[in-house]
Amino acid sequence: MLTPLGRGLAGWYSGPSERDVLDALNDTEAAYQVDTRQEIISGYSMGGYGTYRLAELHPDRFAGFIDWVGYTDCLNGTPLAGLCPVAGADANPIDYVRNLRWVPGGMLYSGADALVWAPSAIAMQQAFATTGYRY
Secondary structure: OOOOOOOOOOOOOOOHHHHHHHHHHHHHHHHOOOOHHHOEEEEEOHHHHHHHHHHHHOOOOOOEEEEEOOOOOOOOOOOOOOOOOOOOOOOOHHHHHHHHOOOOEEEEOOOOOOOOOHHHHHHHHHHHHHHOOOO
16 A cells, blocks of 8 residues: 655645655555556545546556545535635546546545535536446
């Protein structure tokens, strides 16, 4: 298991934070015998956002993903979607779901989560459902 720190407290897995994850993966693959065909990515909350982001931007890199309460946009699934930006989160993963055509995955959300609300989770599930992809 590899757990990079993302080069900062809240890098949202873009810029230097994204580079940290990719560098850590490259270093691990160079130092150990890793079957890269079986690498999965997983994360919780902001790390869940990173899970979506990295799997969507680098779908050739991961065999699958497991997202735990991944942030998308706090107002996804409502008429106000897109009006809830978070500093550092430079994209809404719901807009790139189609990039996961060959990256099967799973999502786990909770209706009681204080930061990632149920409408966001439902909107993400519906986005996947419209693709016909496995998730």
